[in-house]
Amino acid sequence: MxxxxxxxxxxxxxxxxxxxxxxxxxxxxxLSQAELQHITDDRWLAAFTMKVFQCGISWQVVRKKWPNFESLFFNFKLEPLMMLPEEIWEQKAQDPSIIRHLTKVKSIPKNAQMIHSAQFEFTSFSHMVAHWPTDNIIGLWQYLKKHGNRLGGNTGPYTLRQMGVDTxxxxxxxxxxxxxxxxxxxxxxxxxxxxxxxxxxxxxxxxxxxxxxxxxxxxxxxxxxxxxx
Structure with missing residues (x-):
């Protein structure tokens, strides 16, 4: 062919x-490798969360409510989010200031754990992404799908593109x-x-x-x- x-x-x-x-x-x-490596963990988690919520919902509606997401979820700082018990997540999922969707809200701690865990194998999540070989970028898609939550399909790749990753x-x-x-x-x-x-x-x-x-x-x-x- x-x-x-x-x-x-x-x-x-x-x-x-x-x-x-x-x-x-x-x-x-x-973005360049150097620029990608300066992205903090909270911004990765925020970006993944935004894309998860935009699936099947108007992107404009999600963006309009986004300041409320940032406030409710501690500006997506990993440490306080990973310490929250199950019942608190269920309460937050019912908060009228955000889009109430329990399974999507529960993707936040799971994706926080994925980002946090990357530091043990790759120094940091940003370092991993910045140095992932572009000739196997689908491998990074598969990593997000396997280790993250609700990041399969085009959700993971679209988030990567939004964050400046070459994909x-x-x-x-x-x-x-x-x-x-x-x-x-x-x-x-x-x-x-x-x-x-x-x-x-x-x-x-x-x-x-x-x-x-x-x-x-x-x-x-x-x-x-x-x-x-």
């Missing part, structure tokens, strides 16, 4: 977005493109599909010298319903 050359994808995206300059203005770049996203547009060119031929969440996607993105990264994040965005802009008329 011959994978479409990245130059062709880029030119199609540029044409759809009004030229190369306009396309470049739309494409965001990931591609299997959005509907990107997935559709990968299927159209024959890279993916199985369900999106299968090991086979993720490995095939990773291999294709590694190939495009070698061709272009761009980050996975940039490549992913450019592919999305090259197809779908986002054309500038």
């Amino acid at each position: 011959t994978i479409e050359h990245f130059d062709a994808i880029y030119q199609r995206a540029a044409e759809r977005k009004g030229g190369e300059l306009q396309l470049e203005l739309l494409v965001s770049k990931p 591609f996203i299997l959005s509907s547009d990107v997935e559709s493109h990968l299927r159209n060119i024959g890279v993916i031929d199985s369900a999106r969440g299968t090991k086979r599909a993720m490995q095939a996607a990773q291999k294709a993105f590694n190939h495009w990264q070698q061709q272009s010298g761009r980050s996975l994040s940039e490549i992913s965005q450019i592919i999305a802009y090259s197809c779908g319903d986002n054309q500038v008329l």
Whole structure:
């Protein structure tokens, strides 16, 4: 199978977005390793929690209530949260100032434990993420799914992207493109599909010298319903 050359994808995206300059203005770049390592544990937990709550709920509604989340959950500081007993979590889940959803609230201590535990193997969670090899970024997705709570599917990857990690996203547009060119031929969440996607993105990264994040965005802009008329 011959994978479409990245130059062709880029030119199609540029044409759809009004030229190369306009396309470049739309494409965001990931943070450096040094920048990622400065992210504190509480900000990782806050980001994971926000994405968990945004699943199936208006993102705008979650953002509007977010100051209340920060206040109720000690600004997502790991130590006080990990000390709370079960009954307190159930009480907090009923607080009318946030979005009341018990199972999502219970993801907070579980993801706090995941972040905390990373320091024993990787120095810190930020250090682990910053040094995770991009040619196996799906391995980081799987880590979040295995050791975290409610971070499977696109929840984990979208959080990573939001925090500045260099990762591609299997959005509907990107997935559709990968299927159209024959890279993916199985369900999106299968090991086979993720490995095939990773291999294709590694190939495009070698061709272009761009980050996975940039490549992913450019592919999305090259197809779908986002054309500038």
